[in-house]
Amino acid sequence: MVYLKEERSEHKVPALEVRGVTVSYHDKPVLRNVRFSIAVGQLVAVVGPNGAGKSTLLKSVLGLITPTAGEVLILGKNPESNRQAVAYVPQTEAVDWDFPITVSEVVMMGRYGHLGYTGKPRRSDRELVGECLNTVAMSDFQDRHIRQLSGGQQKRVFLARALAQQSPIMLLDEPMAGVDARTEEAIFELMRQFSTAGKTLVVVHHDLEAMERFDSVLLLNQSVIAHGPVAETVTPENMRKAYAGQARFVDEAERQLEEAPRHGH
C-alpha cells in the first residue's frame, strides 16, 4: 500500500511548473509573474504575439537564464539539477546547415549529455540513434550531410535528436515554421506519438489554425492570458487580450519613461 501511495504521489508531480516567474532585461520586464503547470504526457501549445516572451519562457525553462523572480521546476526539481530531463528542438533558422556533420552524427549529439565531457558513444547509444532515426523515418539518410535534406527531413532529424536524449520533456521552438501541409501533418503525428508514449511536449506555435490538435493551449503575452483546454482558452475575448491587449500601453508607457525625462510633478 505504501508503495502504491508513493507511486501515485510521484505521478502527481507536474512535468513542468512555473511559479511566478518574472524576467527583466535592463529593468524592462519581458515576463511578468508567469504561473502555470503542465501535467505529465500533455501536448501543449504556447501561443502569443511577437515579443510576448515565448522564447524567454523557453530559455527560463531550459535554465539558460535565471528569472529575476520566481522559479521553474522540472519534475519538481530546478532546471540546473535536472538537465537531462528537457530536450530542446531549435528553430530551423538557428542551425548552421553548412557545418560538416552527417544526419546520424546530429542525432548522436542527443547522447552527449549522458556521455559527459570525455565519454565515447557505446554500442547501446548507436543502437538508440538507429531506433530514433527509424522512428522519424530517416534511416535511409543517416550518412547524408544535413544540407542535402529537404526542409521536412531537416525537421525530422532534430526531432530524432531530441528523442535520443530520452528526456521526459521536449521543448520545440516553432517546429511548423516554413513547412508545407504534408510535413506539418507528419510532425503533428510524431508529436502525438511521443506524447502517447508519456512524454510532455511544450511547443511554441505561431499558427492559430491547428489549435485543436493540442491537449491544451497557453496564451502568453508577458503574463499568462489563459491556460487550459483549447475550447476554453482560444476565445475571441482571450485572443483580443493576448493580441491587442493592455500590454501595448504598458510598453508604450515604459518606453516613454525610459527615453524622455518626466515633465512636471
Place this chain on the structure above:
Amino acid sequence: MDTSVFALAATDAISWHERLAMPFVYYWQPLVGSVLIGAILGVLGCFVILRRMALIGDAISHAVLPGVVVAFLLVSTGITGLFLGALVAGILTAVGINVVSRFSRVKEDAAVGIVFTAMFALGVIMISWLPAGTHFDMKCFLFGDPLAVQREDLLSIIVIAPIVLGLIFLLFRPLKLLSFDPVMASTMGFNTTFLHYLLMILLAGTVVAALRSVGVIMAVAMLITPAAVGYQLTNRLQIMVGIAAVTGAVSAFVGMFLAFQVDCPPGPAMVLVATVLFGGAMVFAPERGVLAERRRRRQVHEHIVEEDILKALVRSVKEERASVAELVNLVAEGAAKVVQQAITRLSREGYVVYEEGWCRLTRAGRERGTSLVRAHRLWETYLAEQNIADPELHQMAERLEHAHELAPILDDALGYPEIDPHGETIPRAGDLEITDRPRDAH
C-alpha cells in the same frame, strides 16, 4: 647572446639570405618546429572558423603582445614566463571582448576591434619601457623567423603540441557540440564558458609557441587557411580536422623547402603554400568546388536540352521526325552545337535514331517525350491554380517539367485532372500518343 625570444642579436648578424646558403637539413630544428606548429594551428583553426571566430583568433594572437612584454619585464628570461604572460593577455582579451559586446551597444566584431587594438597599443608602449640595452624585435614578433627556431623553442613546441592535441582529442565531442549548437550544449549541462575560454587559452599558448617560427600575422594565416581547406573538402568534422592538420604541416614543410629553393623568407612562403592549397580546394573540391558546381550546372543544362528535343519530336506532326535545323529552332535554350551534341547522346542512349540529318523517335524516346508533355501540362494546371498567368505560366512550366519525378505527386495533389489550362489533354502515365489540339497561343 641574449636568451630572450625576441632579442635576436645573434641571428640579426646574418640575414636569412646568408643562412639559406647553408644546407636544408642543417635547419632540422626549425623544420620540425614549424611542421608541428602548422599541424596544431590547423586543428585549432577548425573550431575557430566553425564558431565564426576568425576575427577573435586574429585578436588573441595580436593581443598576446603586452603579456609577453610584461612577462619579459618581470621575469626577463625563461619560456614559462612568456607563456604565462601570453595566457593572461589572451584571457583578458577574450573577457574584454565579451564585456564590451555585452555591456555596450556595439556588436561583437566591433568589440573585437576595440579590445585587441588597445591590447596591442599597450604592448607597443610597454616595449618602450624595456630597460636600456634590451632589444625587442617587433618585426620578428609580427612576421616570425623560422630559421631562428632553437632548441628552447622546439622544446616548447614539443611540450605544447601534445597538450593541445590531447585536450582536443579528449574533449572532441563537447567542442563539436559547442561549435554546432551552443544552446544545446548549455541545456545539456556543458559549461560552455569553460569550453570557450579553454579554446582561447589553447590558442594563446599555441601562438606563443608559434611566435618565433611564423610570427603573429603568419600564425593567423596558419590558423585559418588550412582549416578552410578542410572545410571546403569534406562533410565530416573528424576528416576536416585531419585535413587541416596535414595541410598545416605540409604548408610548413613545403614553404621551408621552397624558401631554400627560390631564396625567400620562409614564414611567408609557408603561408603562400597554404593559400595555394586553399585555392586548389576552392576550385577542385569534389562537391563544393567551383568546377564541380559548373559541371553540375552544365549537366542540368544538357539534360534540359535533351528533354526539349524529345518533347519537340513528340509534338512535331510530321511522323515524329525532324531535321536538326528544325530542332535548333524549336529548342529555345540550345545553340546548334549543343543541340547536335544532345542528339548524339540521345541516339547513343537509344531514344532517337539519327540518320542523314534527320531525327526519329524510338519507342523509349516517345515514352519519355510523352511523359514530359504530361509533366508540362500538370505543372501548368498546378501553376494556374496558384493564380499564375501566361506568359509566366508557360515559362515556369517549361522549366519545372524537367523535375518530372514530381509528376505523380502533382497529379495526386491536383485530383487527376484531364485537361490543362490551355484546354489540352493531359496524357496519362505510360501513354505513347498525345492528342494535341491546334494551339493558337503557343
